[in-house]
Amino acid sequence: MKERLYNVKMRAAQGGSHKKGGKHISGAERIIPEGDILWSIAKLLDRSLNHSKGKADFINISLEEVRTSEVKYISSLPITTLEVKDYLEGRKGVIQCLKLIGLSSQKAEALLNLLMEAPPLRGAMLVDIHTLKRLEPDLNRGVRATGMDWAYDLYPRLNSMLEKEGINNNHVKEAVALASKVARAPGIIAEICWSDDPDYTAGYMASEKLGYIRFTHLKPFGVDKGGRIFCFDSTKATVEDCLNWLENQITIINEIKPYQGNFTLSDYFGD
Numbered sequence: 001m002k003e004r005l006y007n008v009k010m011r012a013a014q015g016g017s018h019k020k021g022g023k024h025i026s027g028a029e030r031i032i033p034e035g036d037i038l039w040s041i042a043k044l045l046d047r048s049l050n051h052s053k054g055k056a057d058f059i060n061i062s063l064e065e066v067r068t069s070e071v072k073y074i075s076s077l078p079i080t081t082l083e084v085k086d087y088l089e090g091r092k093g094v095i096q097c098l099k100l101i102g103l104s105s106q107k108a109e110a111l112l113n114l115l116m117e118a119p120p121l122r123g124a125m126l127v128d129i130h131t132l133k134r135l136e137p138d139l140n141r142g143v144r145a146t147g148m149d150w151a152y153d154l155y156p157r158l159n160s161m162l163e164k165e166g167i168n169n170n171h172v173k174e175a176v177a178l179a180s181k182v183a184r185a186p187g188i189i190a191e192i193c194w195s196d197d198p199d200y201t202a203g204y205m206a207s208e209k210l211g212y213i214r215f216t217h218l219k220p221f222g223v224d225k226g227g228r229i230f231c232f233d234s235t236k237a238t239v240e241d242c243l244n245w246l247e248n249q250i251t252i253i254n255e256i257k258p259y260q261g262n263f264t265l266s267d268y269f270g271d
């Protein structure tokens with residue numbers, strides 16, 4: 001019989017819980033077999049207590065069994081890295097990617113501006129590409145894509161693929177798991193993200209069409225405000241279906257797409 005699977009989630013804050021206004025320090029989740037629960041919780045605890053954003057004094061860890069009949073298995077988005085000299089060049093690259101998937105320059109710039117100007121949120125903004133209006137039910141929180149991971153037995157292969165590229169870290173693994181889920185959500189045409197960790201400047205633009213496009217810099221070093229925007233085409237799906245996929249559907253990556261290589265912007269866009 002197959003081992004039972006559990007969704008383990010951790011969220012940590014400093015200065016009290018998130019609800020009481022504490023500063024968000026770290027959040028992560030895994031979907032793991034029963035036998036690895038203790039090890040996995042220890043790793044998540046260690047992260048929240050030794051984080052570059054500060055030491056958490058509120059840590060919440062939850063555990064829920066996953067009904068395997070309700071899991072959707074998906075492939076990972078293929079990863080490409082675009083090497084940029086700084087975050088300004090990176091953000092130009094994001095606009096070029098948004099144009100490649102069919103958005104006008106004006107829309108692409110407006111979406112990026114929304115992310116740059118967003119208040120710090122625990123979740124992502126969900127924005128209609130036609131009206132540029134935010135659609136999350138709770139605008140102070142944003143929407144959190146949750147319930148995703150790589151299949152447990154894929155990790156050795158994933159680690160060795162990322163190791164070869166010098167990017168075998170939690171940021172990449174967790175972001176690709178999340179982006180691979182989000183790109184398959186009803187109505188989502190793209191996602192843009194950069195980290196809230198002050199010492200991690202890389203970010204990405206992801207879409208079903210282009211895959212997971214990493215930029216070596218999307219924000220300046222030392223900045224602890226990150227964010228995510230999910231770009232939603234309201235002519236393709238209802239917000240309800242989209243939110244249901246993002247928040248309730250468990251997705252597990254059971255197929256790794258090959259790494260696509262490292263490029264400069266001019267190599268990649270051919271200009």
Ligand code: PML
Pocket residue numbers: 171172175193194195196197202203204214226
């Ligand atoms: C995060 O860690 O909060 C997001 C990281 C995004 C970039 C990860 C990467 O290097 O591809």
Ligand code: MG
Pocket residue numbers: 025026027195196197
């Ligand atoms: Mg972080």
